[in-house]
Amino acid sequence: MSLIYRRFFTILSLVGMLNIAASELPKGPNDKPNLNGVWQVLNTANYNLEAHSASAAMDLVVGPIVPVPHPSILALGAVGAVPAGLSVVEGGTIPYKKDALKKRNENKENWLQLDPEIKCYLPGVPRATYMPYPFQIFHSEKAIFFAYEYAGAVRNIYLEDPGEAPMDSWMGQSWGYWDNDTFVVEASGFNDQTWFDRSGNFHSDKLKVTERFTLLNKHTMGYEATIQDEEVFTKPWTIKMTLYKRIGQDAQLQQFKCVEFVEELLYGKWRAK
Amino acid sequence: MQSRVMPTLLGLVFLLTGGLVYSDTYQVKKTWFGDPDLQGTWTNSTLTTLERSASFKNLVVSEEQAETAALIASQGNDAYDNYLKQGETPKKGQDVGGYNTAWMDPGTKLLRVGNEYRSSIIISPKNGKLPWDAKKRREYFSKDLRRKFKRTDHPELRGVGERCVVGFGSSGGPPMMNVLYNNNYQIVQSPGYVMIMAEMIHDTRIIRLEGAHLPESMDPWMGDSTGRWEGDTLVVETTNFNWQHVHRAGLRHYFAISKDAKITEIFKRTSNTEILYRFRVDDPNLYKSAWVGEMPLRAQSDKIYEYACHEGNYAMKNILAGARAEEK
C-alpha cells in the first residue's frame, strides 16, 4: 500500500475511534451525558487532600521514641491507621493565609475533638464527594439530586440560579448547568462548621465551591472542585479526582445513618448511673 | 531542605560500564510487551561480604582461595551446630543459642562476576571498604534516639527485622544485600512497571518506569523507586528513604543510609540464569564519596515461601517482657 493510502486509513480509523469513544457516553435527559448511578472515589482524599505518608493514626501523641496513637484510638491497631496517598490538590498544597495555616495545624492536632465527621455531622462540599462511602445521583429532566450514603446527606441541585441562599447550611445551596458535556455546580451559602478532610483543612462561611462533573466513559467520571474563600486562602485552589461507578449485584446505596452510632460518644456521660 | 545529589555523568558511566567483565553476546529475551525480560525467582546468597575482610588483599581472588573460603565456611557450620558434647546442656545464664544451620542459607561460596571470584561486594572504593565520613557520621547519629535508651526499652529501638517491618540487614534494599537466610527475590514485569518481591516481609518494591518521584513529604520503607531502560539495562533510582531505616546491619554487612540518600541500581541480564546487579550509593550525610557494589542474582528453581514474620512474632514480646522482668 502506498504511504499516502496508509496514512489516510490511519487517520480515518483514528477519527472513527474518537467518534466511537464520544458516542459511547450513555445519554441522559435532554441528550446530555447520563450521570445516573452509584459512584465512589478510590483514594484517600478524605484522610488528607495533600500528599501524606502512611501513619499510625490520625491523632498521634508524643511517644517515648516516635509519636504513637492517641489512647482513644490505640485499641483499633491497624484499623485506626492511616493509608498513604498522593495530593489531589493542583499544585500539591493548599494556599493558606499564614494565620489560617496555624489554625489548620491546630485543627489537625485536635482531630478527635474537632473533626465533624467523628460526630456524624453533615460533611459539607466537596468532602461529601470523597467520603469513603458511595453516593447515588438521580438525574432526571426535572432535577439532579445527590443522595450520599454517609449520614444520609443530600443535595438537591437547582437547575436554575435561585440567587443568594436564604440562610447558611451544612451542605450549602447548589445550582447547576451544562457546559457542553460537563455538569457545572455552583455551591455557596455554607456555614463554617465543616472540614474538607480529616486533617483539619477548613473554610469560613464565605466559602464558594464550583464543581465540574465530566463523564469520561460508561464507568468513570472526572471530578473537579474549585474552592474560593478569601478569608482563609490566598487564592482559589482546585482538587481533581476520579469517580468510579459501582457496578454488579452489590452496587446498591446502603444506609449509614451514623447519628445513632455516636450517641454513646456524645451523650454517654449523661447516662443514668 | 533535603539535598539531593545527582550522580555525575561520569559516575553513571562508571556504574554502567565500569568493571564490566561480561561479553555482550547474550541476547536477552523480551516480555510480552517488549521490555527486556528480568522475570523469575533469583537469589543473592553468597559468602562474600559487603566490605573486604583483612584476609583478602584484592577484589579478585583465585579459585584456590575461593575453595578454601568455602571449606572454612562449611567447617564453621559443623562447629556451630555441635558446640555442646552429647548430653551436655548450656549452663544457667549462658547464651541459649539461636538458629541451627538448618535454618540458615547464607551462601556456600564466594560470589562470581563473570569468571572472577570476589572478596567484597564493594568494587569502589578500590580498597573494598565503606568511605565513612567519621565526623558527619557522628553528627548524624548524635540525634539517634537509641543513644538515650537501652535497646530493650522500646520496640522501635529493636532492629527492623525484629520489628518485622522490613527484612533485616538490607535484604529488601535498596541496595539488596545477602543476609543469613531467605536471600530470595521474585521479579515480575508489566507495562510500565518492574516489581521485585523480597522474600522477607514479602516486601514488594514497585518500580515505576518513566515515573516521577514522590513529594518530599512521603518516605516509604525501601524508599521510592523509579526506573528506565537504557538498552537492555534497567536503571533504577531510589530516594525518599524512611528515617527509621538508617541502620542496615546483617551477617555480612553493616552500613547506613540516611533519608537524603540517592541510590542507583542497574539490573542487566547476562545469561538465562544470571542478572548482574550493581548499585551506587550517594549519601553525603554519611560518606566521603559515593560507593559502588555488584553481585550476581542467580536463577532459583524453587518457589518462595510466605514470610509471615509479624504474625509469628513472639520474640518481640518476649524480648521486652524479659527485659522488664530483669529490671524488677
Add this chain to the structure above:
Amino acid sequence: MNKSLLILFTVIALVGGLNAEEWTQSKTWFGDPDLQGTWTNASLTNLERPDYYDTLIVSEEEARTTLRMSEEFSESVDNPYEEGESPQAGDNVGGYNVAWMDPGTDLFKLDGEYRSSILTYPEDGKLPRRYIRWGLEAYGMYRMFTVADHPEERSLGERCLVGFGSSGGPPMLNVLYNNNYQIVQSPGYVMILVEMNHDARIIRLESNHNPDNMKPWLGDSVGAWEGNTLVVRTKNHHPQQKFRAGIRHQILVMEGAEITERFTRTDENEILYQFEVDDDKAYKDTWRGEMPLRAADGEIYEYACHEGNYAMANILAGARAEERK
C-alpha cells in the same frame, strides 16, 4: 360578526375550556409516569378519626370544627400568658411558637370532599390495635416521653435519627411541621426525599427485597408500575422504628409488617397517596388510608437536626441535675 363564525368560536371556546380541565399524565425522559416535584401532605386531617366526627366524608360546616380547634390551639400556644406575666419556677417553659409550625390550615379534600381521617379502613376510622401488643410496648412508650436515662430511649425525632412520628414513613404521615417531600426519578429508581431527617427513600424498581437481616431505617422498599400508579412494597422495618409518635398520630409498625403504598398522579398539582399496612403482630386487621400530596410552593430547606441537637444533651443533663437534688 358572522353568526356561524360566532357559533364556531363558542364551540371552540367550550371545547377548549373542557380540555383545559383535562390533564394527561406526563412521562419522564425515560418513559416512566412522572411523579417528580416538591409535594406537601400538610393538613389538619389526622390518621384516625376524632370522636366528634361520625363519617369519613364531612361537610364544609363540620370541617370548620377542626379548623376552629386548630386556631384555638395556635392561640393558646402563642399566648399562654398575660402581658408581662412569665412562667413560675417549675412551670413548663413551653416549646415552639406557631411561627415554627406548619400543620396545615384545613382538613384535606379528595374528589372535592373533606375527609375526617386519613384512615379509610377500618370504616370507623380507628386503628384496629391489638391491645396486648400495645400493652407490651407501653412501658417503652411511656419511658420515651417521661424518662431521660439514656438517649436510645428517647423518641426518634429527638434523637434526630428519622423525622418524628411517621413523617418519613412508610406510611408517610403529616406531622407538626416540615411536611414536605421531593420526588426525583431516574431509570430503575424513584427517590423520595423526606424533609425530616433529609432522608432519601430510594425505591428500587423491578427489584427484589434485600435479605431479612438488613433492616434499614424507613424499611426496604421495592416498587413497580401498574399503569400510571407506582406500587411500593416495604418490609424489614428497623427494630428501633417500632413506635412512631407525634401529636397527630401514634402507631406501632413491627419489623415484619408489610406496607404497600400507591402513588397516582391525578393532576398537575396533586398525587393521590394511598397505603395499606399489614401488621398482624400489632393489629387485628389491615388498615388503609389515603391523602393527597399537593404541589408545594418553594424549595425544601436543609433539616440539620443532629447538628443542632442541643436538646438531647440538655434533656439528659437536666435529668441528671434533678437526680442530684
